[in-house]
Amino acid sequence: MRSAYAGNESPARAESSVGAISHQQNAETFTDGAESRPxxxxxxxxxxxxxxxxxxxxSVNSVSAAVGDxxxxxxxxxxxxxxxxxPNQGEEVSRPTDDQIIAQENSIxxxxxxxxxxxxxxxxxxxxxxxxRQGSFVFREKIRSLEMQYGSMRRTRGxxxxxxxxxxxxxxxxxxxxxxxxxxxxxxxxxxxxKAKLIAVGFQELxxxxxxxxxxxxxxxxxxxxxxxxxxxxxxxxxxxLSPMIIMLLRMLTSAEIQRRSxxxxxxxxxxxxxxxxxxxxxxRYVEPMGEESDHVHIVALTNALQVPIRVxxxxxxxxxxxxxxxxxxxxxxxxxxxxxxxxxxxSAAAAAVKPRVHVLYRPGHYDILYPLPVxxxxxxxxxxx
Amino acid sequence: MGTRSPSQIAMRRxxxxxxxxxxxxxxxxxxxxxxxxxLMSWVVVIEGPDAAPGMPKLYNGERFRLRVNxxxxxxxxxxxxxxxxxxxVHPHIYSNGxxxxxxxxxxxxxxxxxxxxxxxxAISLRSMLASNTELKRPPGDQxxxxxTCGRSPKQTRWEFEDDTV
Numbered sequence: 001m002r003s004a005y006a007g008n009e010s011p012a013r014a015e016s017s018v019g020a021i022s023h024q025q026n027a028e029t030f031t032d033g034a035e036s037r038p039x040x041x042x043x044x045x046x047x048x049x050x051x052x053x054x055x056x057x058x059s060v061n062s063v064s065a066a067v068g069d070x071x072x073x074x075x076x077x078x079x080x081x082x083x084x085x086x087p088n089q090g091e092e093v094s095r096p097t098d099d100q101i102i103a104q105e106n107s108i109x110x111x112x113x114x115x116x117x118x119x120x121x122x123x124x125x126x127x128x129x130x131x132x133r134q135g136s137f138v139f140r141e142k143i144r145s146l147e148m149q150y151g152s153m154r155r156t157r158g159x160x161x162x163x164x165x166x167x168x169x170x171x172x173x174x175x176x177x178x179x180x181x182x183x184x185x186x187x188x189x190x191x192x193x194x195k196a197k198l199i200a201v202g203f204q205e206l207x208x209x210x211x212x213x214x215x216x217x218x219x220x221x222x223x224x225x226x227x228x229x230x231x232x233x234x235x236x237x238x239x240x241x242l243s244p245m246i247i248m249l250l251r252m253l254t255s256a257e258i259q260r261r262s263x264x265x266x267x268x269x270x271x272x273x274x275x276x277x278x279x280x281x282x283x284x285r286y287v288e289p290m291g292e293e294s295d296h297v298h299i300v301a302l303t304n305a306l307q308v309p310i311r312v313x314x315x316x317x318x319x320x321x322x323x324x325x326x327x328x329x330x331x332x333x334x335x336x337x338x339x340x341x342x343x344x345x346x347x348s349a350a351a352a353a354v355k356p357r358v359h360v361l362y363r364p365g366h367y368d369i370l371y372p373l374p375v376x377x378x379x380x381x382x383x384x385x386x
Numbered sequence: 387m388g389t390r391s392p393s394q395i396a397m398r399r400x401x402x403x404x405x406x407x408x409x410x411x412x413x414x415x416x417x418x419x420x421x422x423x424x425l426m427s428w429v430v431v432i433e434g435p436d437a438a439p440g441m442p443k444l445y446n447g448e449r450f451r452l453r454v455n456x457x458x459x460x461x462x463x464x465x466x467x468x469x470x471x472x473x474x475v476h477p478h479i480y481s482n483g484x485x486x487x488x489x490x491x492x493x494x495x496x497x498x499x500x501x502x503x504x505x506x507x508a509i510s511l512r513s514m515l516a517s518n519t520e521l522k523r524p525p526g527d528q529x530x531x532x533x534t535c536g537r538s539p540k541q542t543r544w545e546f547e548d549d550t551v
Contacts, residue, residue, distance in 0.1 A: 207461070
């Protein structure tokens with residue numbers, strides 16, 4: 001009964017559904033986004049940037065409120081799922097029209113885009129410290145401990161694509177800076193091999209050929225007289241069309257990797273979703289569409305798809321056993337290394353020493369890029385063993 | 387690398403999809419391309435699917451025309467898709483041709499992805515017709531059509547909850 005059909009709802013009910021513009025209910029249960037976000041809201045200035053959904057929801061509600069309608073727990077409404085659906089419009093004259101709501105959303109998005117490009121500039125980690133100056137003790141301690149290993153960061157826009165964008169930017173930036181033709185050749189070959197694999201799981205070639213060509217073109221410019229440089233990479237990753245095309249390819253590779261190894265991924269996916277959902281449906285709904293947030297499943301798949309080891313550093317409130325105010329460990333920053341299966345197997349005993357190529361900082365609902373401090377000979381052994 | 391303007395990417399992609407539609411064996415079953423002039427705006431004809439055994443014959447022999455407008459940001463943005471009235475009578479299709487189907491829209495609850503094609507959209511629409519059991523309009527059809535007169539369905543905020551039809 002929560003559908004917003006005109007003419008068969010009381011004003012209050014119809015109004016609630018205006019607020020309920022959010023994800024379907026299972027979208028909320030397992031993306032790392034919306035509902036887990038409040039956790040980190042204290043003292044986190046980037047909340048407004050990365051949490052487009054909440055911003056949006058709030059502002060839509062306030063439009064409704066402004067015209068005098070009651071808004072009762074709009075997001076809670078979505079839980080009672082009744083069959084049938086409809087355009088989300090009620091009949092009240094005083095309600096904002098869909099046009100008004102969408103115009104408002106667009107202006108919020110535009111304002112956000114101005115505040116935060118798809119990828120930002122390199123900032124010292126002290127910027128992060130500054131951000132949490134009023135924040136919790138745990139966060140500040142963790143940042144201090146982060147500074148032992150990382151010197152700087154680069155923020156990305158919180159539009160749901162932040163993991164893929166952080167990954168690709170960091171990966172390519174390192175290739176460009178090191179002019180690492182060996183790794184470039186490896187990854188170009190790897191991406192080319194994906195063509196057949198994408199087709200095998202059902203992607204039509206026409207849906208990925210352009211995006212694949214864009215990515216390979218950029219990689220192939222390395223080692224030429226006009227190689228991609230960091231400034232150009234920044235421009236490309238900020239471009240309204242190129243940047244999403246690159247992400248689109250990564251999403252398809254991730255989806256194909258999950259579907260190719262569905263026996264492996266199925267239990268994880270079942271664990272994440274309340275409803276029964278097939279691996280294919282999961283990919284259609286939560287991997288391939290732009291803006292769907294990334295979870296462990298996505299990262300495991302991508303690291304394997306491209307054979308690129310990734311380190312995710314978690315900046316959250318989780319504290320070790322030492323939280324009770326004891327010892328230094330309470331400030332330890334957890335990280336997780338995503339190591340491609342082939343690398344961890346072939347490196348056998350040395351598996352633990354597979355060096356991540358890409359470092360990202362995870363704060364609940366959002367990923368940014370981290371830059372490790374140069375490793376000196378003296379402490380390289382320490383780092384390798386962590 | 388050559389930079390590509392948004393419309394170049396969109397045009398290439400639309401042309402690739404068009405090539406498929408022009409080949410009999412690659413076109414979705416029960417669908418024809420009536421017009422693709424200009425290239426960004428097509429008309430597709432969808433034949434009413436045969437009823438499954440034991441199901442009521444709702445659309446047998448009927449033909450419906452679908453307007454498809456691609457944007458400069460295709461395939462990142464979904465195409466605008468609606469039936470040119472008279473639209474099929476269906477609980478998710480309004481008389482003005484607007485269609486409540488998640489893959490036609492992006493954003494928070496939309497299901498569009500660049501991995502989809504117009505061919506896949508047409509197949510979904512046809513299967514939406516095939517699985518229907520009752521000739522009726524969505525509740526509030528008249529009011530909705532009056533309110534959205536002359537506007538794009540992409541300007542409507544949709545909710546998608548019914549997986550059955």
